[in-house]
Amino acid sequence: MRRNPIAVNWRPFLRPRTAPRVSRPHVRTESSQASRVDRITAKLPRRLQKYTNGLRNAPVSHIVSFLILHELTAIVPVLGLFGLFHYTNYVPVTYMMGHFGSYVQDGVSRFEKYFKRKGWFGFGQEDSETMTATNSRSTSEEAMERWHSGDGRYKVVVEIALAYAITKALLPLRIAWSVWATPWFAGVLIRAKGIFTRKP
Known part of the structure; x- marks a missing residue:
């Protein structure tokens, strides 16, 4: 029995349909935050890095809290010390x-x-x-x-x-303090979010 040539010719083009890609921006955001934490904590001496290992598996709220605290410990001292030097005669x-x-x-x-x-x-x-x-x-x-x-x-x-x-x-001290204060600050952020998102 002869095969139908049309059926044979079309067979290579019949492929199973693949599922459409679903973008997950929150996954990329979490991974980028985690990599940023890794870059920051890598600046610590090796003996202190063991205290920051827990951040890699911490909840997102803790990672965000750590990053905010780290930025605050950079901005506040720079502005405070600049004010001290500028308005006094103490410039070491x-x-x-x-x-x-x-x-x-x-x-x-x-x-x-x-x-x-x-x-x-x-x-x-x-x-x-x-x-x-x-x-x-x-x-x-x-x-x-x-x-x-x-x-x-x-x-x-x-x-x-x-x-x-x-x-x-003071970077090692700043990171150590940020890690120590992270759980408390995460609780503050969660409570603040609850207040602002609460329906009247």
Whole structure:
């Protein structure tokens, strides 16, 4: 018995239908938050990383709470220390350069470029246009010289660079405190969410 040639020719094109893909954005969000936690905790000394291992399997509320606390422990000290240095005569440049010089240099380079680009604290557009590709050491040394000469613009740069350096040096303590406070802060966030989502 001869086969029907049409049936034979169409057989390769008959494939089972695949189920449509279902996007799960919350899964990607959770994994990105977890990877961000890993990047933050990887900066800790190895002996302290064992205290942060529990965050990898923690509920989403705990991960979000940890990330918020970590940001707060960066922003609040920088602003507080900058205010202390700016409104008092206490500016520990010598000590910080001797113990955390690389952090100070990084801060000076970072904030000088940022203020020039934004035109803040007396920096103008011409400062941004004349920026050259110098390394952070020469930039920080020039900034220190201008600070010593009484340049008000570099007074702000050096003060906020010192605040940034101290905050960066305190990273292990900041992470440890954030981990310790995470369960409590997660409870606060859940209660606050319940208050704002409660129907009248």
